[in-house]
Amino acid sequence: MAADTLLNRTRLPRPDVSDQDAADVLREYFGLAGEIEELGSQQDRNFRITTETGRFVLKICQPEYGLAELEAQNAAMQHLSNRVADIRVPQPVPALSGQEIITVEINGQSYRARVLSYLDGEPLTQHKYLAPEVIAAFGELAAKTAKGLSDFRHPGLVREIQWDLRRAGPVALHLLKSISDQERRDTIAKAMIVTVKRLQPLTSQLRVQAVHHDITDDNIVSHHSEHGRLIPDSVIDFGDVMEGWLVAELAVTCAALLHHADGDPFVILPAVKAFHQHYPLTEPELKALWPLIVARAGILVASSEQQLSIDPDNDYVLGNAAHEREIFAVVTSVPFSLMETAILDAAGFELGPIETVISGPLLPSLAPSDIRLTDLSSTSAEFVEDNWADREIDWKALARAASDTGTASTRYGEYRLSYTRLRAPQPPATFALHVDICLIGGTEAIAPFDATVLRDGHHVILVGKDLSIHVDGIDCEIEEGGTVAAGDRLGQIAGPVGGIGGLRLQLCRDIDLVPPLFAKPQHAHVWQMLCPSPAVVLGFPVEAPAPETAALLAKRQQNFAASQKHYYGHPPQFERGWKEHMFSVEGRAYLDMVNNVTILGHGHPRLSAAIGRQWSMLNTNSRFHYAAVAEFSERLASLAPDGLDTVFLVNSGSEAVDLALRLAWAHTGHRNILSLLEAYHGWTVASDAVSTSIADNPNALETRPGWVRPVLSPNTYRGRFRGEDTTADYVAAVAQKLAEIEAVGEGLAGFIAESVYGNAGGIVLPKGYLSEVYARVRDRGGLCIADEVQIGYGRLGHHFWGFEHQGVIPDIITVAKGMGNGHPLGAVITRRDIADSLEREGYFFSSSGGSPVSSAVGMTVLDVMADEQLQENARTVGDHLKYRLEGLIDQFPIVGAVHGMGLYLGLEFVRNRQTLEPATQETTAICNRLLDLGVIMQPTGDHLNVLKIKPPLCLSIESADFFVDMLEKVLLEGW
Known part of the structure; x- marks a missing residue:
């Protein structure tokens, strides 16, 4: 085919064919009738028809594309289908005449027409973010396609088209003439000159075979994986199949992926690695890859500019033009040598030794x-x-x-x-x-x-x-x-x-x-x-030691009990923090949106000074007499409602809950404890016993001891009864459980519940629920325990204690976590008569609970909270954050509800708002994607489908907005 034919083809418009014309061709020549919808194409006309027997694609092209070329495309699809079992490809559908390719007359013009089977699925063009696993799947699919076509031969493969990267130089020069923007034209020209220069020494070493040459996000059909991600599994549009460079197959795919790069060209490396694993490339081919990617980007931009100059109403080209300019911006943002090195490294090749001979030091006088x-x-x-x-x-x-x-x-x-x-x-x-x-x-x-x-x-x-x-x-x-x-x-x-x-x-x-x-x-x-x-x-070492993040994780897993889990599969290593930020050893700042332990924020100087001063003076156990324990106990009692005037100091929330249960047993003389389903209260034997969260223990419901009496979870979002007016229904469930206890002649020790349903994602209890339940429990001689470990201590913003929202006063309060800002500190606050009941069974002692350092920590935390108005900040910033999160509900179907108040919020993800099917895998993937964007977030709830939003109370408006902005970015672009 002559070169002028190639250049003439670049100026071809799409066939002048309407939807009705397409319907007529399908009915008359293929016997197909149904709903018609045009699909995009640069120079063809493609139409999808939905019939009673299935869906098909009608492809109409200009007659300049020879019959042999179209026959080669059909034959390539059939060949690949026979060679590669795990890749779906379209198949030709013969016309009524038995021919696969026919000539049709439309509006006085002759065109070539054919029909292919339609592959259901979704392209990835509009999915801005592609996970590394998805990008690797692109590379694998491209490799398997190329390998499947490696023995394919056909006369129609020998063709000259503008996309053939072997002819990128002359094609680019021709296309550049149509670009009116001088700066853009010069930028493309310079990039193409460097590209051709780097390719010239390599071209003779590049293998030639049949290639699809257009495996892009437009031409790969995908299906959802278990994480809600689209995984490529089908290849369509064989319009560019030709005899070309093998490595060009990967170059075309990588160029398309750069539209999803968010500015980082290294995103292609999983595709390179996967392609090389399934169809190994030679070192010259790997060195040619990045220049070919740059060439492809230049041709894409130049071709779109020219096509729009002759076909300005082509929505397909208009839609892709912005993507192609973005691709070109990415490829020209980095030096060729960097990407060549990165590609070689991904494929397992090393740089050669430095040949420059260094004879002596630059500064010989320095020792x-x-x-x-x-x-x-x-x-x-x-x-x-x-x-x-x-x-x-x-x-x-x-x-x-x-x-x-x-x-x-x-x-x-x-x-x-x-x-x-x-x-x-x-x-x-x-x-x-x-x-x-x-x-x-x-x-x-x-x-x-x-x-x-x-x-x-x-x-x-x-x-x-x-x-x-x-x-x-x-x-x-x-x-x-x-x-x-x-x-x-x-x-x-x-x-x-x-x-x-x-x-x-x-x-x-x-x-x-x-x-x-x-x-x-x-x-x-x-x-x-x-x-x-x-x-x-x-002549002397100046290197910093490399972080040993992976080795430390392996050491942790070797010596640290496996049941002590860590966040994320590949966690960053954190060694410093400041306010609501944590810093990895790679110098990256992460916004900490989950760390309710550090209520003041990380690295608070007043707390550090108080700990250092007290430790330098004295630290011992609370059986000695010193001022701090008395002062701190008084401060805690003053924060509780009147009558709750007695304090136990312990090391953790689990110990606080454990102690609260012992107090209830000792005071009432009974053992039965009512607890809520979906709840988590701690890890000790007793606190774990009243924990029924199946996320923390999949066997929780089958392994509770007989004295634990779980009652129906008052989850107003996804529980048995839904909505605000469900108090009576959920209270009735408690009454039924109390009746069961009475029926067997047993007494009641108490009822324990978080005042806001923390473990379920910060769900607010139905109005008046605790008031009704507390009354019924007390009527039967039981004590009411408010677990405030997660949701108390000012975190709700509108209230210091969670139970204040329900307008009740418990008999026992358990608190920990934030009260020590990460230092092991917990407390139980109760009445004197309840506390005295425990003494009948012996004395109580906690080695570091209430120690001088722990007491100094506790008092400093309260001082800082007051001086920095952190409860007020939790209310102001929390209300703003909740308002912004609620704005996501109308934008994204996966967002089911926003729970909680202040800075204890939960964002619940569902696959269906009617069935409330939990989006568990998607939530995990969203959290991982947020980590990539600099936000620490984790799932909670029985189904692990709720974002657990409980940051330090010093969270700023700017940080709250950044969190929602990044979450919105994930939901828009994918995970």
Whole structure:
């Protein structure tokens, strides 16, 4: 086929065919009738018809596409269907004449027409986010398709189309003529020139075979997996099938994935790895991959521009144009060498050794013993409170170190906390690819290898054979473009002789690249290969130790009991926090929306000071006489309703609940305890016994001891009775249980319940429920226990205690978690006569409950809560947060309800709002996606389908908005 035919094809409009024309063709030539809907295409017309016997696709194209080409497409589908069992592909449907491809006349024009079977499912074009597992499935599907076509032969495969990446250069030059935007045209042209230059040495080594050449998010049909994700399993649209480069198959797929990259080209790596695993590529093919991806992006943008110039009403092209420009923006945002290295690394290939010979150190007068390395990591003692946010903190720390020793250096390969960013949906660049050195001005600098000297102001680059050194802070004596031999003098450190000077030093294996000073954590491994440690030219180590996150997790799993679970399958390692933020060892800030233990927030300086002061004076057990325990007990009693004047101090909420149950038994002389289904109260034998949450214990309902009497959960959202006016129904369920106890002649010890249904997701109990239940329990001599461990202590904002919302006063209050801000501290508050009942069975003692340090912690927490008005903040921010969360209900069908109040909220996800089928797997996936976006969130409830929203009470409006914004992003883009 002549080249001018190829270029003429690029100017073809779509056939002039209406829905009615399509219906006529289907009825007359194929005997099909039904509902017609046009599908998108760049140069064809495609129509879906729904008939009583099934759905089909009518494809109509210009006659310039030869019969052999269309026959090759049909034959490729049949071939692939026979070769690969786990990939679905369309199949040709013969016309009434028996032919698979016919010529039709429409409006005086001749076109070619054929019908294919229709594959049900959903394309992924509109799903902005694709999980790594989905991206890997793309690569696997592309590999299996290519492998299935590897032995396919047909005369119609030898064709010239604009999408053939072997002809990307001339096609791009032709298409660029139609782009009126000069800047865009120049950008595409420059990218294509570099692409062709990098491809030329490789083309002879690239394998040629039959390829689909269009496995994109438009042309893959997907079905939902167990996480509510779409997993590719079918390939459609064989319109570009041809004989071409094997690696181009993967390039086309990867280019399409970059529309889902959120700016990060590394998202393609799971697809590369999966393709290579199923259909191995050679090293030249892997090196050609990124240039081909760039070429594909350039052709996409240029082709759309040209097509719109001749067919401006093509909605398909209009819809894809923005995606294609985004793809092109992503491919041109990173250097070729970075992506080549990343692709080779993903496929298991290593970079070759550095050939530049380094003969000596850059600063020969410096000895390793002269250098003091500063620590700027997340665990550094340099960081106090929030001084990491000081933009000059690195230099200040470096200067302090240099003032002690005369010479100090930052560390290469360190994740610096000072470069973190709060409320950032993407990890900031925190990984240092360079070092900064404070040293004596006038120190001599020597060339460590033969090099050409390039200069850009004060920035000096020494370019060797395959290694360059980027230096700032040297008074270089070599002119621009001059050469130096190894050992020659370069100059001296800038600054007054004998004073402190500064040097910035960085290496790079791409001699044409000026690398960034920092890399994002997810890119650090690859950048580290491109920008090795400056130690090689300094002659002494300057590397920071790499975080041992994976090794520490393995050690945890080896020595830490398996029943003590951790959040997330691949959890970040946290070693520092501040207010409502936690920082990973990779320097990323995460918004902590689940940590109700730290009620004040992380790293509070007043609490740290109080603990340190008290511990430096005295810490012992409460059997000794000291002021703190008396003062703290008095403070707690003053917070409780009148009459609840006696305090027990313990170590945890589980112990508090356990003790409350013992008090009820001792005071009443009976054992039976009413507890609510779906509840969680703790891990001790007694507190676990009254816990019935099947999320925490799948066998909970079958393993309760006989003295536990579970009653119907008053879950007004998904319980047996739904809605606000259900109090009488749920109280009747309690009355029935009480009658059962009386029927066997047994007494009642008490009733325990969270005042707001915390474990179920913060569900507010029906109005008047506790008042009615408390009255019935007390009529039978039982005690009423309010478990405030999770929902009390100001967290509800509108009330200090949860039971205040129900207008009741319990006999016993249990509290823990927030009252110690993470320090092991819990309490039971009750009446004196109830407390005295326990003494008949012996005395009570808790080793660290009420210790001087614990009491100091408890009083400081209360002081800070009052001074910083944290309960008021919980009300204000919590109301705002709930309002914003409720706004998601109308946008997203998966959002079923918002529960709770203040800063104890639950967002429940359902698959169906009528049946309330819980979206359990989706909730887990949403939490994982939120972690990617910098938000810590976990599921709760019996079905683990409720977001457990209980952040530190210092949560700001900005952080609350960031959380909802990120959640909305997940729900919009996918998980």
